[in-house]
């Protein structure tokens with residue numbers, strides 16, 4: 001049956017419907033595939049009936065879709081670029097203001113951190129990087145936006161964690177629910193539990209150092225750190241089951257993790273894709289594979305039942321009896337998170353620590369002197385008793401994380417609905433604004449760290465601790481609040497204590513026992529070019545030769 005409407009009425013109805021659909025998307029941002037199909041396909045298909053009296057079905061459908069979609073796209077475009085958009089006052093490239101698809105595309109190149117830093121240089125401290133999103137490069141925003149009364153976690157995790165039946169801790173926006181889920185993590189990673197973890201960490205760190213010492217040929221140090229952190233996090237989260245340092249990556253887990261992260265990073269820009277990832281079998285295949293793998297590992301660990309092993313799983317599964325047993329889906333989600341959040345990040349920093357040390361021999365020598373003074377040959381460098389007090393060791397680790405923070409772009413937040421918006425300095429962020437305080441830009445900003453904000457100079461941390469205001473005639477700027485590689489506030493990294501314990505132990509023990517040098521022909525520029533920001537900063541190959549340090553008759557290593 002065809003309705004007999006004048007042609008312009010039919011077209012007017014189509015255009016009007018497109019505006020209404022735009023309003024629905026603007027107000028409630030529906031993310032369900034079925035709702036998208038209804039609003040974007042069913043409506044123009046249905047309205048084609050209005051044209052049937054003047055043209056055949058196929059033509060009516062084409063005209064209807066063309067008119068509806070042209071009107072919808074024009075409405076969205078005009079609104080997003082108009083001075084009435086709530087974020088109109090913030091500058092940014094037109095294509096980013098129009099759609100997040102552009103940033104998803106840029107991110108696939110792995111250089112989003114450099115691109116965003118460049119945007120801040122060009123446009124200032126607040127840049128519009130999406131239709132409803134800003135990036136902020138002012139350290140003064142860290143506390144108000146991420147502190148205790150700060151914003152909620154942003155929607156970037158929605159599509160990234162779409163394959164999981166419940167979201168992992170890192171993805172939980174609701175502060176009450178986040179607090180509930182964070183409790184076992186806090187018990188697992190408090191000072192007392194970290195003491196219990198020491199033997200697990202030391203066992204794997206000793207294995208790493210002895211496996212490295214056995215390498216006769218040039219070897220890729222970055223790969224060893226990946227294997228080390230993965231074996232360790234498997235011990236912690238699943239009670240063992242991975243022996244990459246002995247057998248290599250037989251199951252190709254790292255390629256799976258890395259491609260999974262690359263796709264997660266892209267999907268992070270497109271939260272509305274979550275439902276599509278769930279519905280379309282091939283979409284996010286590596287993320288789904290990773291999840292099945294973790295479910296299997298969690299179930300194996302649950303089958304073991306309560307063990308005397310006080311590892312991370314012991315707390316995540318509430319085996320300490322502090323709270324009721326959580327559903328398996330929550331334990332699986334957080335076990336998967338532990339593996340990803342705990343292995344890629346720490347191995348990225350360890351790789352870059354040695355990249356920095358090996359390209360700065362004077363820093364390497366100074367660290368070696370410090371390690372030798374705290375742990376002379378024969379002293380157990382895996383024992384943590386001095387690690388936290390070693391100023392140069394900690395300066396080297398901090399300086400590496402300042403220059404190469406593994407979560408390079410920082411973690412997204414959103415101004416909650418119903419909050420009335422947020423004022424930051426002279427700027428107003430309306431409700432629903434997605435915000436990222438850009439870690440990479442802030443930690444390399446001369447307003448926060450000078451001189452040499454882009455150079456590896458661990459000494460800056462020692463001068464700052466001494467309260468120096470200038471060094472060799474130059475003003476020393478050291479804004480400690482602008483250093484936040486583990487993020488900030490109640491949603492910060494739950495594993496910070498464990499990560500620091502691991503990194504201090506591994507670096508001390510490797511420096512004490514091994515003599516490392518870069519392989520001939522190593523190209524530092526190529527190494528840095530090869531670093532990709534795929535949610536976590538990737539580890540390019542770091543080819544080194546390894547020798548054991550000789551112990552002199554006085555007991556000093558040489």
Ligand code: HEM
Pocket residue numbers: 153169170171182185337338339341342343345346349405406407410411412485486487488490491492493494495496498499
């Ligand atoms: C150098 C190593 C590490 C760095 C730089 C790092 C950094 C971060 C950052 C930036 C976040 C985002 C926090 C936010 O949303 O504001 C995060 C979250 C998290 N990290 Fe780490 N991380 C490291 C190692 C670890 C380790 C070893 C674990 C242990 C399992 C871990 C567990 C977590 C967890 C559970 C979260 C989610 C916290 C929450 O949402 O409450 N991380 N990490």
